[in-house]
Amino acid sequence: MSHTIRDRQKLQNRASKIQGQVNSLKKMLDEPHECSAVLQQIAAIRGAVNGLMREVIKGHLIEHVVHEEDEEKRQGDLDIVLKVLDSYIK
Secondary structure: OOHHHHOHHHHHHHHHHHHHHHHHHHHHHHOOOOHHHHHHHHHHHHHHHHHHHHHHHHHHHHHHHHOOOOHHHHHHHHHHHHHHHHHHHO
16 A cells, blocks of 8 residues: 555645645735735745655655665665655755
8 A cells, every 4th residue: 555545644634734824825915914924824834845745755765665675666766756856955
């Protein structure tokens, strides 16, 4: 069973939190708010997205890299993570 299926509820909870934060940001932009409050909300969203990314990468590394016995498949799964990290960090 895939780690994203096994950890589905935990990941969905994180995604719901992010969605709520984005909805709050959209409301803040519709009304007058201090830019510091808007920036703080954006930072909170970024932190939540980073946390979700960390959990999915952690699960992927453990399941598909650490515990993968097939060397070729393990290398392919590691390459996937490295490619995602390259694009995410830019």
